[in-house]
Amino acid sequence: MAYQERKLSSGRVVYIRPLTWNEFWELGERRLESKPLVEGTAGGADALRAVRLLRELPLRLCVRDFDVFAGQCSVAEIVEMERAIDALSEVPVREGNSVPAAVPTATAEA
Secondary structure, eight states: OOOEEEEOTTSOEEEEOOOOHHHHHHHHHHHHHHHHHHHOTTOHHHHHHHHHHHHHHHHHHHBTTHHHHGGGOOHHHHHHHHHHHHHHHHHHHHHHHHSOOSSOOHHHHO
């Protein structure tokens, strides 16, 4: 997928691409796997780390060189990049949801 140049409100220029169909579903699976840890009362620092990893994963996947400049970003810049990824990914994900699955179902086999 091609990256698109995006100038953030701060003036920082970043290159962002949409999530692929597989990445979208892998992120969903990771969220579900992490849910018990994040919602557990004894999670503490581990729960916080899990939340951070889940939040950063789409940024690492979709923002070119994110790890290089992430430490210099403000929270507002992170939120703006997250929104850009969501906006770019909306159409491909919606299109993916409209295509029938290639996996045969019990009804299709009968």
